[in-house]
Amino acid sequence: MVKHLLEVSSVDIFYGDAQAVWDVSFCVDQEQIVALVGANGAGKSTLLDTISCIIRPSRGEVLFQGKPINHVRPEEVAELGISHVPEGRGLFSRMTVLENLELGGFPRRTRPFFEESLARAFDMFPVLKKRIHQRAGSLSGGEQQMLAIARAVMAKPVLLMLDEPSLGLAPVIVKLMFEIIQALNREGVTILLVEQNVHQTLEIANHAYVLKTGRMELSGKGSELLRNPDFKQAYLGMKG
Amino acid sequence: MAAFLQILVNGVLFGSMYGVAAIGLSLIFGTMQIIFIAQGAMMILAAYITYWVFTLTSVDPFFCFVLIIPIFLGIGWVFYTGLFSRVAAAGKNPSLLLAFGLMILLENLMSLAWTANTRAVTTSYTGMGLTVGNIQISFTRLVVFLISLLATGLVFFFMKKTLWGKAVRAASENIKAAALLGISPRRVSGITFSIGIALAGIAGVATATTYPFDPYFGFVFSLKALIAVAFGGIGSVGGAMFGGILLGVIESVSSYTISGGWADAISYGAFLLVLMFRPQGLFGRSAAS
Numbered sequence: 001m002v003k004h005l006l007e008v009s010s011v012d013i014f015y016g017d018a019q020a021v022w023d024v025s026f027c028v029d030q031e032q033i034v035a036l037v038g039a040n041g042a043g044k045s046t047l048l049d050t051i052s053c054i055i056r057p058s059r060g061e062v063l064f065q066g067k068p069i070n071h072v073r074p075e076e077v078a079e080l081g082i083s084h085v086p087e088g089r090g091l092f093s094r095m096t097v098l099e100n101l102e103l104g105g106f107p108r109r110t111r112p113f114f115e116e117s118l119a120r121a122f123d124m125f126p127v128l129k130k131r132i133h134q135r136a137g138s139l140s141g142g143e144q145q146m147l148a149i150a151r152a153v154m155a156k157p158v159l160l161m162l163d164e165p166s167l168g169l170a171p172v173i174v175k176l177m178f179e180i181i182q183a184l185n186r187e188g189v190t191i192l193l194v195e196q197n198v199h200q201t202l203e204i205a206n207h208a209y210v211l212k213t214g215r216m217e218l219s220g221k222g223s224e225l226l227r228n229p230d231f232k233q234a235y236l237g238m239k240g
Numbered sequence: 241m242a243a244f245l246q247i248l249v250n251g252v253l254f255g256s257m258y259g260v261a262a263i264g265l266s267l268i269f270g271t272m273q274i275i276f277i278a279q280g281a282m283m284i285l286a287a288y289i290t291y292w293v294f295t296l297t298s299v300d301p302f303f304c305f306v307l308i309i310p311i312f313l314g315i316g317w318v319f320y321t322g323l324f325s326r327v328a329a330a331g332k333n334p335s336l337l338l339a340f341g342l343m344i345l346l347e348n349l350m351s352l353a354w355t356a357n358t359r360a361v362t363t364s365y366t367g368m369g370l371t372v373g374n375i376q377i378s379f380t381r382l383v384v385f386l387i388s389l390l391a392t393g394l395v396f397f398f399m400k401k402t403l404w405g406k407a408v409r410a411a412s413e414n415i416k417a418a419a420l421l422g423i424s425p426r427r428v429s430g431i432t433f434s435i436g437i438a439l440a441g442i443a444g445v446a447t448a449t450t451y452p453f454d455p456y457f458g459f460v461f462s463l464k465a466l467i468a469v470a471f472g473g474i475g476s477v478g479g480a481m482f483g484g485i486l487l488g489v490i491e492s493v494s495s496y497t498i499s500g501g502w503a504d505a506i507s508y509g510a511f512l513l514v515l516m517f518r519p520q521g522l523f524g525r526s527a528a529s
Contacts, residue, residue: 050419078422090417092410094475102403103410155421199337 003066005030005190006051006159011060013046021214022045023060028159028207033181034193035201035222038211044194045087047211048161049190050078052084064159079107081158085150089148093137097128097147099135106153113156121150121188124180143171149180153189160184161192166200178204198235202226210235242374247492252380255488256388257446259481262468264439265431266425266480269469271414272324272423274335276433278343279440280462286312286444287453288350291359298306300360301392301449305387308441316437320430328429343458350455360452384446391442392481395435408432412475419461424506473524483521495522 004027011020023041028034034046049055051062058102061068064080072080092100101121105114122129125146131139136147136164145165152160162181166174174197182204185191201206205222210231218231225231261279268276290304323342327334368379399527400404411428412417419425447453447461463486470482490510494503514521 054416054419073424074416075419075421075422075424076418080279086420087415090414092413092417092419095406096415099406100409103406103418103421104422106403107405151421234528 004028004096005064005065006192007063008047009061010050011047011050011057011062013043013050013055013057015055016045017194019214021050021057021079023099024211024214024216025060026209026219028190028192031185031188031190032141033185033193033204033208034223035205035208035209036194037196041213042211043204043214044211045163046081046214047074048084048086048163048194049191051161052082062178065176070187078157079109082161083152083155083157083159084161085148085163087163087167091136091144091148091151093135097135097136097139098132100147100151101128101154104151107155110154111158114154117156118138118152124153124183125150136197140224142176144168145169145177146180149177149184151183157189157193159190161194163194163234164196166194166195166197174200243496246375246514247496248489249375249377251489251492252485253385254379254481254492255485255490256481257443257450257466257484257485258448258461258464260388260391260439261390261443261465262472262480262484263477264436264443265438265462265465266472266476267395267408267468268436269474271408271415271429272327272328272335274332274339275466277336277339277462277464278346278434278458279436280460281343281346281459282437282440282458283444283447284350284453284455284458285346286441287448287457288354288359288455289360290445290448294363301363302383304444304445304448307440308445312438312441313434317430318432319437320433324433325426326505331351334521343462345500347455347458354455356454356456358452358454359448360486361448362448372439378450380449384434384450385521387442388446391439392477395439396477398435406429415459423486439485459527464507467507468510470514470519470521473521474520474525478519479523482523 006028008024008026010023010025011021012023012081019094023048025054031147036047038044046055050057053072056070061070089161096207101118105111105117110117127143128147128150131143139147165177169177181191182191193201200224208220208222208225209216210218261283265276265279286308290301292303293299294302294430311443315373323338324335327338351520370377371378399409407418407423408428408431411423415425467489468483471486472479489509491503491507494506
């Protein structure tokens with residue numbers, strides 16, 4: 001039986017008394033790039049937070065590598081192989097680039113490979129090597145995003161989740177970001193991507209799920225959705 | 241001029257004790273987001289342990305520096321895992337109340353056990369001093385100062401150079417992001433709490449060797465440590481020590497130029513000024529955090 005790497009199954013998610021997600025199910029298979037797209041407030045970030053166990057679903061389950069992770073604590077997911085780059089990146093801006101990367105290698109599973117992972121990070125993001133002892137807060141937006149991704153990759157994740165990596169970045173940098181995401185995927189990292197930048201996301205996604213106000217609206221292969229006229233009007237028209 | 245230098249030196253030596261306790265407060269605040277008001281009570285507990293070890297065994301009180309560190313690291317860990325970690329989920333106010341309750345409990349237990357009489361540790365070298373130029377330096381206070389610097393250096397090294405120290409700094413900045421990297425908030429809070437209590441212990445041994453004390457001294461010391469943190473800024477180890485020394489100097493100068501009673505008023509006045517005009521302290525994080 002082919003197991004999905006990640007399976008989100010009929011989840012309802014609440015913030016206090018306010019429901020944010022209704023009966024959402026989707027899955028991510030090994031070595032895919034899967035996208036969650038939709039407008040602000042659609043519940044995309046909420047779903048990522050639920051997968052990384054920051055929030056618990058009030059109904060339904062999340063299965064990673066076939067095992068439920070409903071009762072796992074957020075600080076345990078990195079050790080399991082899930083790296084989550086939250087919206088806003090969550091960098092330690094008062095600490096240096098190197099220190100941020102070192103902390104990326106915190107999970108015990110990854111510590112034997114630390115030197116090797118660090119070298120790979122600098123290979124993939126040479127600009128970080130130039131700024132190695134600079135405070136993370138002093139980097140440009142694009143550099144910070146690269147640092148956030150590089151830090152997440154230090155944990156040698158099986159599943160890398162990125163929440164709005166293109167937010168606030170210049171188009172040239174966004175293009176670079178998507179190339180990096182594809183490069184990581186070619187190395188075997190499964191990617192779950194949340195984005196408002198729909199067009200470029202669908203160009204690289206194997207599969208995409210469209211969310212609207214907390215509900216699953218559409219799903220399909222990235223390329224198919226891009227050709228779907230209704231989808232194009234509803235979602236790409238929006239992009240302008 | 242010589243008199244002024246003397247006052248300055250006295251202030252620096254004395255202030256280093258405030259500094260050590262302040263570093264502990266700052267660390268605890270960084271991860272647990274509470275002012276651990278029982279810091280002073282823990283200091284007094286360490287002072288009493290020093291007193292009794294010396295009185296009952298005649299072992300040099302400075303030996304207590306070595307003894308106290310593992311004991312207080314352990315006490316800190318026990319307090320955290322037994323008390324504060326259970327209350328953490330309930331929010332900041334319950335944690336603050338717990339710290340306050342702990343302070344009251346400790347003060348009163350110490351008072352019951354050992355009476356409220358002032359104690360002091362007097363050794364063969366208590367009155368001894370060195371003379372450098374025109375300045376008298378009390379031997380005990382000099383040793384205490386050097387130990388305070390050593391403690392500061394060790395904490396600084398831990399924070400800057402070790403992986404867990406960096407994890408503590410990261411968690412102090414953004415506990416959620418740190419958790420996503422695999423850093424357990426509970427572990428980090430436990431570590432900083434233990435170190436904070438151990439630092440209170442060091443300050444307590446220092447107090448015992450240089451100053452008479454009683455069980456209720458603790459609260460004032462907590463306040464002074466808090467003022468030191470305000471001066472130096474939260475999140476800076478060096479800043480907290482600097483704040484402590486600054487406070488020591490202010491007290492020393494005020495005591496001499498005006499009077500002992502005014503020293504406190506001036507310290508609290510300076511505290512208010514800092515809070516009003518530079519709430520982040522001299523070396524602390526920006527007001528935005």
